[in-house]
Each structure stands twice: as C-alpha cells, then as structure tokens.
Amino acid sequence: MSTAYEQTGRAHQKQRTRMALVAAARDLVALGGRPPTVGEAAEAASVSRTTAYRYFPTQRSLLLAAHPEVVATSMLPADVGDDPEERVAAAVRGFMAMVVDSEPQQRTMLRLSLEAGTDSRQLPLRQGRAIGWFIEALEPLSDHLGADGVRRLAIAVRAVSGIESLVWLTDIAGLTREQAVELTVWSAVALVRRATQEA
Amino acid sequence: MSTAYEQTGRAHQKQRTRMALVAAARDLVALGGRPPTVGEAAEAASVSRTTAYRYFPTQRSLLLAAHPEVVATSMLPADVGDDPEERVAAAVRGFMAMVVDSEPQQRTMLRLSLEAGTDSRQLPLRQGRAIGWFIEALEPLSDHLGADGVRRLAIAVRAVSGIESLVWLTDIAGLTREQAVELTVWSAVALVRRATQEA
DNA sequence: GAGTACGTGGGACATAAGTCCCATAAAGAA
C-alpha cells in the first residue's frame, strides 16, 4: 500500500516541496514554544494545507521530519585518555550539553514519541545515536566486558541521561540544569565503576 | 483570581459532581488506550460537557485528577534487612512493578506533563512519592551520608528508574519489560555502591 | 410561600487535525 508519495514521478518537484515544508516546520519549531500547526507550516512554506497533508499525513510526522539531526560523530574531546570513567564522563557531559542546548525540540520529540499509543504504526522515532557515542567511550573496556557487556553498559548509561532524566530532575526534583547534568555524570560513572568491578 | 470552582456554596452537590467526573474519567482511562475526550467522560458521568468544563478547564486537568493515587506507604517487604543495596533493590523492584502494572496511565501522565509548554506552568503534576520510598530504603545510610546525601542519592535512584527509563529502555533500546526492570535495579545498586564507597 | 442565588444543560462559535472531492495548471508525450 505504501509507496511514499514522493517516490513516484516528477521527483524533483516533489523533493523541493517536501524540503520547503520541512524547512518551514524546522524554523517554526526552533522559533518558539508551541509546535506549529500544519496550516502554519504550510503557509510558511508557501504551500497549501492540502498539499502539506499529502506529504505528511499527520502533524506528528511533519514535526518528526523537522527534527534537527545531530551531526556530531563523537562526543569525546581529542585529548581524552584511556580511562573509561573519564571517557564516559566526557561523553555524558557532551551529550547532556547537546540535550540542554536543544531542550525545547527534545521535549517535543519525547512528547511525540509518547503520543504514538500502543496500537498504531510507529514511525522510526528517536533512534538515538547516543548509544554509539557511549560505546565509543567504553571502547577501552571491550576486552574486559566483551561487546555485549559494553553495549549493555552503554544502554544503562543512556538510560540515566538524556532528555527524560533532564525533565524529571528539573521539573519534578527541582534541580537546576547544571545540577541535573552533574548528577547524571556522577550516576553514569557509578555504572561504569560497578561494571568494571564486576568483570 | 482562582478560588477553585468547587470551593464556594453548595459544596456537597459540587463535590458529588466532581467525584462523578473523576471516577468516570478514571474508569475510561483504565479501560483502554486512547485517553477519553471530555465529552465521553462527561457522558459517562451523566453530566453535560459544559459542566465538565466548569470543573476541569482542560482535558489535561481532568486526566490529571483521574490519575490513580498510589496508596502504598512503603515499597519494602517486611523481612528486609539493613543492607542498603538490598533495600534499594527491593524498593526499585517494587516501584518498577507498580510502574509496569499501570504503564498506560504512567505514559499518559508523562505525556501530559510534557504538554505544559514553556508559557504556563500550572497544576501540580506528577509529584512522586518515589523519593520518599527510596529515602526510606536508604535509611541505614543516613549516618554515613547525612540527610542531604540520602536525599540526593534517592533522587539519583529515582532518575534511573520510573516510567521515563522504562519507556526508553523498551521503546528505543528494545529491551523487554523484565530486562528493563533488571537493568534499572542493577543501575540503582551501582549508585548506592558508589555513594557508600565515597562516604 | 415568594424571591433570589446558583448549579446545570443546551447550543452556538472559534480553532485545529485530518479526510475527501473536484477544479486547475503545468509537465511530459504524441
């Protein structure tokens, strides 16, 4: 049933229209608090609302497409050493800095990922590359823990950081952003320490 | 500006109406995936939609009021010992069991808490008593860490557990619910271990 | 018992998501 609308005939024109919509939505999201309506994004892209719905069947899908991609391929500074705890601390700090920096968008994405409901089709949402960063930071431990152990630990590290932790630590626990980041780093290091001591 | 609508004159009648609305909303939430519309909740409560909006100015506020209260005052089994790690593991396990048990409601609450936007922060949302449970579990450490240290550690433990972690570990990392709970317990114990070793 | 305050119901209205149908104009082919 689902050849994507853009993948058939007159591809260039459609790609331009799609890009215009995504760019407009991205600008509007970055601009302010409330996510833009489909109509607003369409108007900003000089496209009719009907056409916008042809490309993105839901507001959700449009906002997901408008989510800025993070380009960094590594979170580690160049001069980081071989100490796993130090490397993870740096990676978590970098990751959290990115999260804090784009907090409104991150919150929007988290909200969208929760609106999926349990039933419907779920769009490739929020697949983070954070795990990759943490696996890289944990590379010196791969002999000790093995690939599976490293991956498991990276998952655990990601679970204590990210926008979800930031939201809870600031909104509910009442921490400042700086305190939240520091607590996250402290927790991540604790995980690494336990993993190394057990191996 | 805001004396709650129910706090003036004819209080009993209003309380009954309010309770009927909350009960109806609660039942509908527990029933199935999609949160009920205000109209549905009003109809189920045999009340007009207009009246429903008089009591709860937004769907959000109605759903928040319908959030089932957790009655447990402790997450610790009666025969738990004095070992902090064991106590925290039990508390986290109990907490996560509760979260898994009411996962749809927890997800709805998390989503609602994110819809607040940056402009208007109202409604006391999602104040958890998890911290209290974890503080209780950490009580044997209060000499070592002090009250502030215990609270800080309890916050850290809460940050690695709860619905936010469950959502990420299952939806994104692809873990089963059981794996997610075990990883959470493992992480919580790691935090306790680091805290005790540092004190 | 009469008068008034107030909780409630009904309906209209605005905005937004999402769907559907039909008209239009431009691209590509004959």
Place this chain on the structure above:
DNA sequence: TTCTTTATGGGACTTATGTCCCACGTACTC
C-alpha cells in the same frame, strides 16, 4: 500543437478542544 498525466489548490466536512451566553430549575433565604 494537442492530449494526458499529475502535482497542487480550494473548499466542504467531521471530530475534538475550549469559550461563551442564555434559559431552566432547584436549593436556600426572607
């Protein structure tokens, strides 16, 4: 040029949120 394909635009329609106004009837008061 002429014909056909097709991306787009316009507008109607449905459902839901949230607001507003007015009428009705019951509860409380004098």
